[in-house]
Amino acid sequence: MSLHLDSDLLRTFLAVADTGNFTRAGEMVGRTQSAVSLQIKRLEEHTGATLFERGPRGVALSNTAMPLLTRARRIVALLDEASRSLTEPALGGPVRIGIPEEYSHTILPRALGAFSKRHPEVEVTVRHARSSVNRAAVASGAIDLAVVFEESGTGTAEWLATDPTVWASSILHAPHEIDPLPITICETSDWCRAAALRSLDRMGRAYRVAYSADTSSGVFAAAASGLAIAPLTRSHVPASCRVLGPDDGFALIDASTVGLVRSAAADSETVTGMAEAIREAFRDAAISVAPTRPTDQPAEPADEPFSVHPRPR
Numbered sequence: 001m002s003l004h005l006d007s008d009l010l011r012t013f014l015a016v017a018d019t020g021n022f023t024r025a026g027e028m029v030g031r032t033q034s035a036v037s038l039q040i041k042r043l044e045e046h047t048g049a050t051l052f053e054r055g056p057r058g059v060a061l062s063n064t065a066m067p068l069l070t071r072a073r074r075i076v077a078l079l080d081e082a083s084r085s086l087t088e089p090a091l092g093g094p095v096r097i098g099i100p101e102e103y104s105h106t107i108l109p110r111a112l113g114a115f116s117k118r119h120p121e122v123e124v125t126v127r128h129a130r131s132s133v134n135r136a137a138v139a140s141g142a143i144d145l146a147v148v149f150e151e152s153g154t155g156t157a158e159w160l161a162t163d164p165t166v167w168a169s170s171i172l173h174a175p176h177e178i179d180p181l182p183i184t185i186c187e188t189s190d191w192c193r194a195a196a197l198r199s200l201d202r203m204g205r206a207y208r209v210a211y212s213a214d215t216s217s218g219v220f221a222a223a224a225s226g227l228a229i230a231p232l233t234r235s236h237v238p239a240s241c242r243v244l245g246p247d248d249g250f251a252l253i254d255a256s257t258v259g260l261v262r263s264a265a266a267d268s269e270t271v272t273g274m275a276e277a278i279r280e281a282f283r284d285a286a287i288s289v290a291p292t293r294p295t296d297q298p299a300e301p302a303d304e305p306f307s308v309h310p311r312p313r
Helices: 007-019 022-029 033-047 063-087 107-118 131-140 190-203 216-225 269-284
Strands: 052-055 058-061 093-099 122-128 145-150 158-162 165-170 181-186 207-213 230-233 241-243 257-262
Touching (some): 007 022, 007 058, 007 063, 022 033, 058 063, 063 107, 093 269, 107 269, 131 145, 145 269, 158 269, 165 190, 181 216, 181 230, 190 230, 216 230, 257 269
Parallel strands (some): 093 122, 093 145, 181 207
Antiparallel strands (some): 145 257, 165 230, 165 241
């Protein structure tokens, strides 16, 4: 027997899955916490399955719900695409965006894929550069939009996500057990370098710079090879590496944020459309795993390593 699933229920289901919290999910879909709870109950009754496991820090998807998650995303995306095709005019002209190399294989394909389906006539130019370079390019009008990293507590861009920086090491080697500790540094990110070294000072670890690189791929290579440990954004730790956590004697480096900046001169609907596609790509990439906090900081409520919840006011 086929089930007739209400699209509103699926949207609420996705909001809860992405936030792990009924209250924050309600903010995303414009409903109260109690209304969200009732909708999830209705969906569970329709499907005959328990979709979420309740815990002291929120809710998490049950194993039964995982197949529904991927299909619900596709269904909602298709409905939104159909709606836009009827209501949005086709856009044209150029749009120029800047994005860190770290997101070139994750967020960028999502954003470009969704945008090109809606607006196939737009000419898109992408430049990969560090955040300070892309910020300057936005300020000068050389590009229209840029995704930038910002040090925790210093954000001035439109908030997109929180993506903490962690120490990562090869899954096949143990450079973190060597004394002095061999580390990898990205030469093009002064604040990341400073935050990484501060974290080692907090831990009282002696270290030496074993490898320097001017690109993220170079830093990835050093970590994966076992040459040294490396500071990486948690959402981009490659499969060949693992996060070094409290059991290894390591802590979070920095709860860096990711933001969107836009040129004051970029006022076209095409740029606005691309900005929204980037926001959607970050929302779709939400992950729900608690990060490791610095060892000298008190415990805080659980948060996500790649969080796309509404920014606290």
